[in-house]
Amino acid sequence: MSQQHILTAVAWPYANGPRHIGHVSGFGVPSDIFSRYQRMAGNKVLMVSGTDEHGTPIQVQADKEGLTARELADRYNRVIAEDLTALGLSYDLFTRTTTLNHYAVAQEIFLGLYKNGYIFPKTTMGAISPSTARTLPDRYIEGTCPICGYDGARGDQCDNCGNQLDPIDLINPVSRINGETPIFVETEHFMLDLPAFAEVLATYLQGKQGDWRPNVLKFALNLLGDIQPRAISRDLDWGVPIPLDGWRDRGDKRLYVWFDAVIGYLSASIEWARRSGDPEAWRNWWQNPDARGYYFMGKDNIVFHAEIWPAMLLGYNGQGAKNGTAGSLGRLDLPSEVVSSEFLTMEGRKFSSSRQVVIYVRDFLERYDADSLRYYIAVAGPETQDTDFTWSEYLNRNNGELVAAWGNLVNRSISMAAKNFGRVPEARDLTDADRALLDRSRAAFPAVGAELGRSRFKNAVTEAFEVVRDANRYLAEQEPWKIKDDPERQGSILHVALQVVDDAKTLLTPFLPQSSNKVYTMLGGEGVWSGMPEIQEVDEEGGSSYPIITGDYRDNARWEHRPIKAGIPLAPPVRLFTKLDPKIVDEELARLGDA
RNA sequence: GGGGCGGUAGCUCAGCCGGUCAGAGCAGCGGACUCAUAAUCCGCCGGUCGUGGGUUCAAGUCCCACCCGCCCUACCA
Numbered sequence: 001m002s003q004q005h006i007l008t009a010v011a012w013p014y015a016n017g018p019r020h021i022g023h024v025s026g027f028g029v030p031s032d033i034f035s036r037y038q039r040m041a042g043n044k045v046l047m048v049s050g051t052d053e054h055g056t057p058i059q060v061q062a063d064k065e066g067l068t069a070r071e072l073a074d075r076y077n078r079v080i081a082e083d084l085t086a087l088g089l090s091y092d093l094f095t096r097t098t099t100l101n102h103y104a105v106a107q108e109i110f111l112g113l114y115k116n117g118y119i120f121p122k123t124t125m126g127a128i129s130p131s132t133a134r135t136l137p138d139r140y141i142e143g144t145c146p147i148c149g150y151d152g153a154r155g156d157q158c159d160n161c162g163n164q165l166d167p168i169d170l171i172n173p174v175s176r177i178n179g180e181t182p183i184f185v186e187t188e189h190f191m192l193d194l195p196a197f198a199e200v201l202a203t204y205l206q207g208k209q210g211d212w213r214p215n216v217l218k219f220a221l222n223l224l225g226d227i228q229p230r231a232i233s234r235d236l237d238w239g240v241p242i243p244l245d246g247w248r249d250r251g252d253k254r255l256y257v258w259f260d261a262v263i264g265y266l267s268a269s270i271e272w273a274r275r276s277g278d279p280e281a282w283r284n285w286w287q288n289p290d291a292r293g294y295y296f297m298g299k300d301n302i303v304f305h306a307e308i309w310p311a312m313l314l315g316y317n318g319q320g321a322k323n324g325t326a327g328s329l330g331r332l333d334l335p336s337e338v339v340s341s342e343f344l345t346m347e348g349r350k351f352s353s354s355r356q357v358v359i360y361v362r363d364f365l366e367r368y369d370a371d372s373l374r375y376y377i378a379v380a381g382p383e384t385q386d387t388d389f390t391w392s393e394y395l396n397r398n399n400g401e402l403v404a405a406w407g408n409l410v411n412r413s414i415s416m417a418a419k420n421f422g423r424v425p426e427a428r429d430l431t432d433a434d435r436a437l438l439d440r441s442r443a444a445f446p447a448v449g450a451e452l453g454r455s456r457f458k459n460a461v462t463e464a465f466e467v468v469r470d471a472n473r474y475l476a477e478q479e480p481w482k483i484k485d486d487p488e489r490q491g492s493i494l495h496v497a498l499q500v501v502d503d504a505k506t507l508l509t510p511f512l513p514q515s516s517n518k519v520y521t522m523l524g525g526e527g528v529w530s531g532m533p534e535i536q537e538v539d540e541e542g543g544s545s546y547p548i549i550t551g552d553y554r555d556n557a558r559w560e561h562r563p564i565k566a567g568i569p570l571a572p573p574v575r576l577f578t579k580l581d582p583k584i585v586d587e588e589l590a591r592l593g594d595a
Numbered sequence: 596g597g598g599g600c601g602g603u604a605g606c607u608c609a610g611c612c613g614g615u616c617a618g619a620g621c622a623g624c625g626g627a628c629u630c631a632u633a634a635u636c637c638g639c640c641g642g643u644c645g646u647g648g649g650u651u652c653a654a655g656u657c658c659c660a661c662c663c664g665c666c667c668u669a670c671c672a
Contacts, residue, residue, distance in 0.1 A: 124671090191670095214611095219599055219667080226597085228670045299600080299666060342600075343666070350665085379620090380608070385601055386665060393607055396621055404634050412631035419630085458609080462619075476636040481629070494630095579632055 003042055007285040008035045009265040010049035011297035015076040016061045018360045022344040022351045026298030029377040030341060030457055032089040036510040037452040040559035046285045048268035050095035051077040054239040055257030060177060069238040073098060081547045083361040085533050087370050088513050093272035094549035097264055100541055105267035106260040107243035109316055116324025118193045118315035125168060126235060127182035129175055136175055136182050143170030191229040196321040197311040198227050204310060216340045220306035232259040262309040292336040299340045306338045339455045342382035344389050356593030371512040372398050378461045378511045391585040398580050406468050407576040410519055413497040414573040424498055425491030426566040434496045437474045441467045441503040442561045448507050449559055464507040471500045502564050509557050515576045524568035531555040
């Protein structure tokens, strides 16, 4: 097998509240399916992420709840980490942006860019709140539109006439946070010189032709058309300090949250290496021409991952128009692939926490199984276009596909064999039909694997399920229950069926790790088949502690057919999935807001 | 305002470079079977592929316009 180093960089969930199933359908589940497959295929995967905890929205939410930003971040960091663990997402490290390590790495990247001349200061006009002295971002200001007279216009745009606005032009501008009138003052910020990377970014992106999903590539290339310098600092006290003399100790200037958040991929890799006992190990994924970096996110993040983050890396490496030299970490690799998902909607509407058009991961998992949600997202999620989540569709998928097709295949095969033989029977004198099914299931490994390798999860899971359907058809045709007078033939049929169940279990492991582990055990497997993540409490330098997600994924799962052994004892099967009562559809719909 | 994505059977969705591309699953209808969480298997029904033009021997599949849904973005002045 290939033994390639693969970095799975998963978008960082924002810690201003719990995450809903739309969020995890965009970054969480796809990235985990991908990582589990890559590990099974023999590659060395490093899957990292964490909570994104800086920025104005966190501060605003904290003010609303009467907490400090840090307290709010602590709360939701823990909630999110627990939810992602419950979903079975196999992070090597899920950390957070408020660690000392992250601050240090983010500042190092800033300094590298600064020294190479890709960051410059600039004075602009900004709105601040007189009572708190905090800056108000444009979208937190509203007033009357100077163009159409609409009185609910936001500082950045009028929702009524669609025109772009400058908050300073609004008539009667007020803060959306507390209603007071903002004042406009000069403020100095640092800008990232994105135009200096236009050329090299174009070359980089052109090289991805045929590799990335076309919509992502087209979008990214298009951005280069009018690329502009972008502010990477904010007037805020909650964030990473700016590591320059005269700025470092200022309480009112911080790095822009997006600037520090994308650096998390690197800082988390470094933190993982330190915790693994080999502090230099991260370099295998970041400074290795044979390594590949896959970034998973929702479509709203493409600009940050396909343009800004590559530009930051290029600048740090000294590879932009102004050249320069690599910083102290050394030259860093750019993303190999940016895998963007579209958006999930909820019963035909946008997810909206305030309108209660939402189902949080936690609430979902209190009532339903993680594998069941993972399956829905894999087979019906927003992979290449927006898709709609409906409870009735979820019920149908769960009951019709997981329970009736796959769960039932496992159940009928094992219980028949357990009842009649008490063990895996011998296979003798295989017929053409037997061989056809066995060949077919074995051939699914390269086919399904190819789809997984290019992040086509919907195709992959559909193809894996074809094996399940073929196996059910095989049993219907062979009718092993009718030939009790010929135990040899009956045993052969059941042996074939169990072999294909075992193959299908392997093929479905990236999607359904928990239930696949059950099948593994039922068929006599020992040890851990597919490793599951766990929360660990770790200490920060200086005393405080925080939860991380990590896990031991050196498990037995391999992406290959394995012959099952005749004679292995079989017990009556346990049920893999829970059949849902149709009435849950109305119950869940009743929980949604009307709006 | 600019850019992007999508609009395919009742439902959820596949359809890459134009020519078995008109598909899958579910639902519905009719059969078979009983090992299995009344699960499974077979068959049938079902779409002028958002609208209107155009290119082509040939267009969901390319071009133009329009309608609808969604996403991103707006420096400086």
